[in-house]
Amino acid sequence: MQNSRVTVETSAPATGRPATLRGLAVPLGVLGGVAAAFTYVGAVDPNRPGHYPACPLLQATGIYCPGCGGLRGAHALVHGDLTAALGANALAVAGYAVLAVLWTVWAVRAARGKPLGITFGRVQLWAIGAVVLAFTVVRNLPFGGFLHP
Secondary structure (H helix, E strand, C coil): CCCCCEEECCCCCCCCCCHHHHHHHHHHHHHHHHHHHHHHHHHCCCCCCCCCCCCHHHHHHCCCCCCCCHHHHHHHHHCCCHHHHHHHHHHHHHHHHHHHHHHHHHHHHHHCCCCCCEEECHHHHHHHHHHHHHHHHHHHCHHHHHHCC
């Protein structure tokens, strides 16, 4: 049985630019893309029909997927409404926070010229999957109505 690990490593390319700018190019590019996406979702309200496609799983089965309400949560976050964001999709909001922390660690390490080097082992990957599965199951049970978007 193979050891399954997911490793994320980045390193700055060797050019004549200062190490800080060279190392921050990719993290800043990713930040720009994420900022553009959140700006779009903040400007184009997902609560109004016709702007975004409906969730195919919800349409076909009536089951909320783990992502249902994620755009509404992002829209609420952009507008500073944390309560509405958590009500739309608490798991997505937690994911946005975790990704923001990971991006900050990445940017700081890149500015220092170090690779990111985050490794997720089998246990961590299974734990993430279990949390997503539990969230999905609970939000679709009768007592999990508080997790509906």
